[in-house]
Amino acid sequence: MDRNVLITGASGNVAGGIIPQMVKKGVGVKAYVRDAAKGEKLKAKCVKGVEIVVGDFLDAAKLEAALQGMDAVISITPPSPEAAKQASVITQAAVRAGVRHIIRLSAIGASPDAPTDNGKLHYQTDAEIMESGIPYTILRPNFFMQNLLMSVPTLQSQGAMYWGMGEGAMGIIDVRDVADSLASLGIYGGHHGQIYVQTGPESLSFADMAEIIGEALGKPVKYNAIPVEAVGEAIRGFGMGEWFAQVMMDYSRAYARGWGDFLNGNVEAITDKPPRSFAQFVKEILAPAIKQPVLV
Ligand SMILES: NC(=O)c1ccc[n+]([C@@H]2O[C@H](COP(=O)([O-])OP(=O)(O)OC[C@H]3O[C@@H](n4cnc5c(N)ncnc54)[C@H](OP(=O)(O)O)[C@@H]3O)[C@@H](O)[C@H]2O)c1
Structure with missing residues (x-):
């Protein structure tokens, strides 16, 4: 498959279930990690097809260079008061590098009046991505x-x-279904302009x-x-x-x-399962x- 995808938060819980699936389907995967040792572990797990890029979310130049030539970025940041700032660096680097699809892991109820600060910060990121001009798909599990x-x-x-x-x-949702959804979007693309609560x-x-x-x-x-x-x-x-x-x-x-x-069919809408x-x-x-x- 002639497709290249960069994933951030690559040593985290969700990414761990995404990367091996993309590699198996022949996607060229760049895994953005901040800890080189964790990157090496990831590489060993996937056998081949993963390029490790070591950098911080706030290192705009590193991210932009890594994003050159990527068909898509899977943007994952951990919950923290810095999340919107970190995700903004990813989004803006993707714009400068000409990435063609931003796939974002957001969260349930992301909105300006969300009941949690995490939801408010996710909304800021989602809104910035929607305004970026790059086709996007946002998951809100x-x-x-x-x-x-x-x-x-x-x-x-x-x-x-x-x-x-x-x-x-x-x-309640199994994180493996979130990972399967993100992997499917990374492998096949599509679902542009969609926000899926899952x-x-x-x-x-x-x-x-x-x-x-x-x-x-x-x-x-x-x-x-x-x-x-x-x-x-x-x-x-x-x-x-x-x-x-x-x-x-x-x-x-x-x-x-x-x-x-509440319940919906938005896992199956992406994964067909x-x-x-x-x-x-x-x-x-x-x-x-x-x-x-x-x-x-
Ligand atoms: N838990 C839920 O019920 C739930 C529900 C819906 C949505 N979500 C969303 O899911 C997302 C969390 O995903 P996850 O569980 O995969 O996160 P995670 O396991 O906490 O992984 C976060 C990743 O980010 C990396 N990282 C942290 N700070 C960094 C920095 N400054 N520069 C570069 N990398 C950095 C971590 O690296 P290290 O491994 O080196 O620390 C790790 O790889 C959040 O946005 C959350 O809101 C969660």
């Missing part, structure tokens, strides 16, 4: 199933998980999820709904900082009032992680 991996320690030690989303149901196949509350996890483990699992302030304390306790603590508290409030309680169920995620990823020996 719902809450990732893989976020539940944060609960593995308490699921192991207490058979319980603690979240601040009350009884709110959400159209969900999984079921809208579930944390109580529903606990039941499904319990069935897979063969023992009861309890969901303890905690106040949002406790969510903030936990995030600070993990050393993830005040901005992230606020964002997680704001997401908790929004999801608790049913903000994420139905999205993975929560039970499949539990069987293939969460339960094996819970069953691993606890490291002390």
Whole structure:
């Protein structure tokens, strides 16, 4: 396949599922990483077809040089107060380099009046991309199933998980379906001018999820709904900082009032496959992680 794609955030969770798929289909992949050692690991995983470019999101010259000759850029930045600034450098470098398609990983509810700062920053980026003059495709996924991996320690030690989303149901999505969608866009292009909000196949509350996890483990699992302030304390306790603590508290409030309680067919619209169920995620990823020996 005579197609070249640069992907940023290449050593991250989502990109990890995208790059091998693009390489397998013969796409020439440039992986933009900030850590050379992580780049080497990526290269080893993909065997061939990945060129590693080491640089910071804010290194405009490095990005512009790397983007020369690219058919598309898959723009991924992590959640942080710097995200819109970082993504802007990617977008503007793509404009200068004449890239023909920007594929952006945004987030559910990106809007100027989003309930979280993460959503507001994503909207700034999405708006800049829409105004860039480059054909674009933007994905706005719902809450990732893989976020539940944060609960593995308490699921192991207490058979319980603690979240601040009350009884709110959400159209939770497997990150592998987001990666499959981005990979498909990277490989085949198309879907220009589209913004896809994406969900999984079921809208579930944390109580529903606990039941499904319990069935897979063969023992009861309890969901303890905690106040949002406790969510903030936990995030600070993990050393993830005040901005992230606020964002997680704001997401908790929004999801608790049913903000994420909807479903759509926007995974299948891109991948031609139905999205993975929560039970499949539990069987293939969460339960094996819970069953691993606890490291002390
Ligand atoms: N979690 C959810 O439920 C959810 C739902 C919808 C949308 N999203 C969106 O998904 C995106 C996150 O994707 P992800 O999980 O793949 O992110 P991630 O795992 O945090 O990966 C971020 C990547 O960016 C790299 N990076 C960080 N700072 C950098 C810098 N200054 N210069 C160059 N590279 C840098 C990291 O490199 P290192 O490996 O070296 O750190 C890593 O490769 C966010 O935009 C989020 O809003 C998340």
